[in-house]
Amino acid sequence: xxxxxxxxxxxxxxxxxxxxxxxxxxxLAGGTSxxxxxxxxxxxxxxxxxIRDENEGGTIVAHIPVSWIKINPERELSEAQLAExxxxxxxxxxxxxxxxxxxxxxxxxxxxx
Numbered sequence: 001x002x003x004x005x006x007x008x009x010x011x012x013x014x015x016x017x018x019x020x021x022x023x024x025x026x027x028l029a030g031g032t033s034x035x036x037x038x039x040x041x042x043x044x045x046x047x048x049x050x051i052r053d054e055n056e057g058g059t060i061v062a063h064i065p066v067s068w069i070k071i072n073p074e075r076e077l078s079e080a081q082l083a084e085x086x087x088x089x090x091x092x093x094x095x096x097x098x099x100x101x102x103x104x105x106x107x108x109x110x111x112x113x
Contacts, residue, residue: 011059017066024066030058038062 011029028035035058041049042062053061077085 015069017069022066023063024069025052025061026064027059027061030055030060035060038064 011032012027013029013032013034014027015024016026017024026034026038028038038049038060039051041064042051049062049064051060051062
């Protein structure tokens with residue numbers, strides 16, 4: 001049997017849970033965005049997220065609620081759909097900026113009166 005890659009060079013991530021249980025176990029390689037995110041959640045929500053173990057390389061094993069696990073496939077948009085979303089985002093960005101600018105100038109005039 002031929003190895004296609006050296007597994008020691010590949011950071012491993014895993015999610016496991018038992019059907020009907022509310023808690024999942026995640027193993028996340030050190031230096032990854034998910035690892036950082038779970039570390040922050042363990043500090044801000046210790047009742048829901050606990051780091052159970054950590055190795056020298058920074059890999060963690062943590063318990064999280066199963067409800068936090070999501071699978072989000074990439075959206076596949078046509079060129080027309082993408083253009084429509086971009087135009088909408090641009091319009092919303094500019095209308096938000098105008099609203100914030102108007103609000104700032106209104107609050108400035110109230111302070112001076």
